[in-house]
Amino acid sequence: PAFEAAWRLFNEKDWAAAREGFLAALNAAPEDPLRKYAEYFAAACLFYSKHYAEFDQAAQAFCAKYPADPLSAELRLDQMKFEADVRLEEGRLQLQQAQISLNQALQRQDAQRQIDSAEVRSLELKIHQARLDLDKTRHELEKLRITAPGPGLVVYKQAWKGGEMG
Numbered sequence: 001p002a003f004e005a006a007w008r009l010f011n012e013k014d015w016a017a018a019r020e021g022f023l024a025a026l027n028a029a030p031e032d033p034l035r036k037y038a039e040y041f042a043a044a045c046l047f048y049s050k051h052y053a054e055f056d057q058a059a060q061a062f063c064a065k066y067p068a069d070p071l072s073a074e075l076r077l078d079q080m081k082f083e084a085d086v087r088l089e090e091g092r093l094q095l096q097q098a099q100i101s102l103n104q105a106l107q108r109q110d111a112q113r114q115i116d117s118a119e120v121r122s123l124e125l126k127i128h129q130a131r132l133d134l135d136k137t138r139h140e141l142e143k144l145r146i147t148a149p150g151p152g153l154v155v156y157k158q159a160w161k162g163g164e165m166g
Contacts, residue, residue, distance in 0.1 A: 003034050010041055019045035040071045047078045052086065055079075 006021025022042035026035060043062050046055035059075040066072050148154065 002028050003032070003038055006038070006041070010045065013048070015045040015049035019049070036066060036069070036071065039065075040075065043075060044078070 002025035006018050009018035009021055019042050022038040025038045039062055043058035046058055059079050063072040
């Protein structure tokens with residue numbers, strides 16, 4: 001009776017309840033000829049309810065216990081489907097990670113360009129200010145230059161300051 005109840009739940013696609021029913025059937029009648037089928041359908045419920053890690057363990061245990069059974073071949077097929085789905089999902093996740101990394105790199109590059117542009121502008125302003133200061137200093141230096149109104153000889157007087165010539 002436990003197997004039949006679990007079978008009804010399996011057909012209704014109530015995977016969790018069906019699995020519990022099949023496990024109860026296994027515990028209720030250890031010598032039941034339907035035991036192998038209860039083990040198989042308990043594992044299948046894990047697959048259909050997308051509990052893939054648990055399904056993989058249950059499928060491996062079933063296949064080890066019944067290696068030549070056609071049900072083992074079916075579970076191996078389900079395992080292969082699961083592996084393909086997992087690999088596909090891993091590929092999608094890797095693609096998403098790569099896209100995120102690319103977007104982050106592009107954002108960092110754009111931010112660095114803006115920083116570099118601001119630094120270049122700052123340095124250009126410093127250069128311009130330095131040129132203005134240089135021009136101003138040259139102009140002031142020109143004001144300090146004394147020129148004679150005409151060609152001739154310059155004579156200047158030396159004075160003694162405190163015992164030294166200044």
